[in-house]
Amino acid sequence: MNAVTTRDVRARKGGTPLVCLTAYTAPVARLLDPHVDLLLVGDSVGMVVYGLETTLAVSLDTMVAHGAAVVRSSERACVVVDLPFGTYQESPEQAFRSAARVLAESGCHAVKLEGGREMAETVAFLTARGIPVLGHVGLQPQAVHTQGGFRAQGRSQEAAEAIMADARAIADAGAFAIVVEGVVESVAAEITEEVAVPTIGIGASARCDGQILVTDDLVGLSPSSPSFVHRYAEIGGTIDDAAARYARDVRERAFPGEGNVYKARQAAGGAG
Ligand SMILES: Nc1nc(=O)c2c([nH]1)NC[C@@H]1CN(c3ccc(C(=O)N[C@@H](CCC(=O)O)C(=O)O)cc3)CN21
Ligand SMILES: CC(C)C(=O)C(=O)O
Numbered sequence: 001m002n003a004v005t006t007r008d009v010r011a012r013k014g015g016t017p018l019v020c021l022t023a024y025t026a027p028v029a030r031l032l033d034p035h036v037d038l039l040l041v042g043d044s045v046g047m048v049v050y051g052l053e054t055t056l057a058v059s060l061d062t063m064v065a066h067g068a069a070v071v072r073s074s075e076r077a078c079v080v081v082d083l084p085f086g087t088y089q090e091s092p093e094q095a096f097r098s099a100a101r102v103l104a105e106s107g108c109h110a111v112k113l114e115g116g117r118e119m120a121e122t123v124a125f126l127t128a129r130g131i132p133v134l135g136h137v138g139l140q141p142q143a144v145h146t147q148g149g150f151r152a153q154g155r156s157q158e159a160a161e162a163i164m165a166d167a168r169a170i171a172d173a174g175a176f177a178i179v180v181e182g183v184v185e186s187v188a189a190e191i192t193e194e195v196a197v198p199t200i201g202i203g204a205s206a207r208c209d210g211q212i213l214v215t216d217d218l219v220g221l222s223p224s225s226p227s228f229v230h231r232y233a234e235i236g237g238t239i240d241d242a243a244a245r246y247a248r249d250v251r252e253r254a255f256p257g258e259g260n261v262y263k264a265r266q267a268a269g270g271a272g
């Protein structure tokens with residue numbers, strides 16, 4: 001089991017900001033693990049890795065497969081796996097079955113689910129039965145069709161109060177932390193002040209107890225990224241350059257060279 005537990009995450013309320021990133025694959029998990037407190041196997045995998053337009057079509061099997069890869073390739077970070085659309089909203093019992101499968105088959109520490117007051121009963125049901133839950137309020141990508149697209153939430157006083165009530169309900173139900181996505185700074189600040197567990201912001205200002213980003217956005221692998229992202233690298237350009245040089249070398253027969261071929265064995269009795 002990885003070193004950072006969900007209890008450690010919860011205890012960081014008001015302390016050094018929690019460093020969180022998404023990971024979907026073994027090589028990326030291995031690289032990020034020493035640097036972060038929490039690795040999220042997000043259902044954004046559907047958009048980022050599988051080229052889907054939304055996260056809605058991501059299956060539990062997909063989350064289990066990527067979750068297991070990330071768990072196998074990390075030793076420090078707390079690993080959390082998103083429950084995908086349609087695998088938890090129906091009832092607390094459905095959520096428990098889905099979450100139990102994810103924990104058993106991936107080896108992760110916790111699950112994340114989107115939603116506010118309507119999901120509080122489910123969060124309490126899971127936490128009472130041994131499954132730590134990370135909440136997710138504000139912009140909820142699985143609610144893209146009811147929230148009017150991937151757009152900032154809580155801009156009116158009324159909407160801000162609704163998100164505040166959602167965060168409070170999820171925290172009171174036992175979530176160990178809450179992702180707060182796509183809200184203005186004043187709303188993030190108020191939630192962070194009011195709820196007892198850490199807030200982890202994405203596009204929600206610095207007034208949170210931690211931050212999370214999609215790693216492909218961070219490193220410049222996504223073709224485009226939301227405006228709140230800072231691209232710390234441009235890996236896309238590096239891959240483009242490598243592919244262009246490889247293509248040129250193959251066409252010019254400059255690759256493979258002398259050092260890139262298997263040598264025939266000098267065995268007695270001739271070729272082999
Ligand atoms: N690559 C990637 N990064 C993400 O942060 C991310 C995903 N994919 N997929 C799942 C969700 C969807 N999210 C998104 C997707 C798009 C915007 C976006 O385009 N936002 C606009 C503003 C839109 C508005 O408020 O009207 C922006 O410019 O930031 C934001 C969050 C966050 N998540
Ligand atoms: C953006 C984060 C919070 C997420 O839910 C995901 O990557 O799926």
Ligand SMILES: [Mg+2]
Nearest residue numbers: 042043044082
């Ligand atoms: Mg997600």
